[in-house]
Amino acid sequence: MAKNTSSSKGNTRHVVPHPDGWANKKGGAERASSVHSTKREAEAAAREQSKREGSELVVHGKDGQIQRKDSHGNDPKDIKG
Numbered sequence: 001m002a003k004n005t006s007s008s009k010g011n012t013r014h015v016v017p018h019p020d021g022w023a024n025k026k027g028g029a030e031r032a033s034s035v036h037s038t039k040r041e042a043e044a045a046a047r048e049q050s051k052r053e054g055s056e057l058v059v060h061g062k063d064g065q066i067q068r069k070d071s072h073g074n075d076p077k078d079i080k081g
Contacts, residue, residue, distance in 0.1 A: 011073075013050040015042045015059045024049065027058075047072075 012027030022042035023032035026049075033049065036042040043059055047070070050057040054073025061067045 011053070011055045013046045013053065013055050013057050015039065015046050015057070017060065017062050017064065027055075 014023075014025045014027060016023050016025055018032060018035050020035050021037040022035070022039045024034045024036070024042050024046040025032045034042070034045050036045065039059075043057075046059075047057055049055075050070070050072045057070040057072060059067050059069070
């Protein structure tokens with residue numbers, strides 16, 4: 001059986017800097033799903049969509065570096081520790 005080699009980028013939602021403020025983008029997309037004047041607004045919109053999609057939320061800083069991640073799906077159920 002062949003492995004699924006599709007990228008996992010489509011199963012992420014990103015909050016990134018945008019010329020008009022902050023953008024909520026689906027991973028791998030060129031265009032933003034929405035643009036907001038504040039990072040807080042963009043993150044709230046992205047979090048809502050990420051929860052609906054069961055995807056991972058990735059929040060970036062002004063420099064583009066990842067600041068934090070939050071998973072809204074596909075979490076392992078049996079975590080030891």
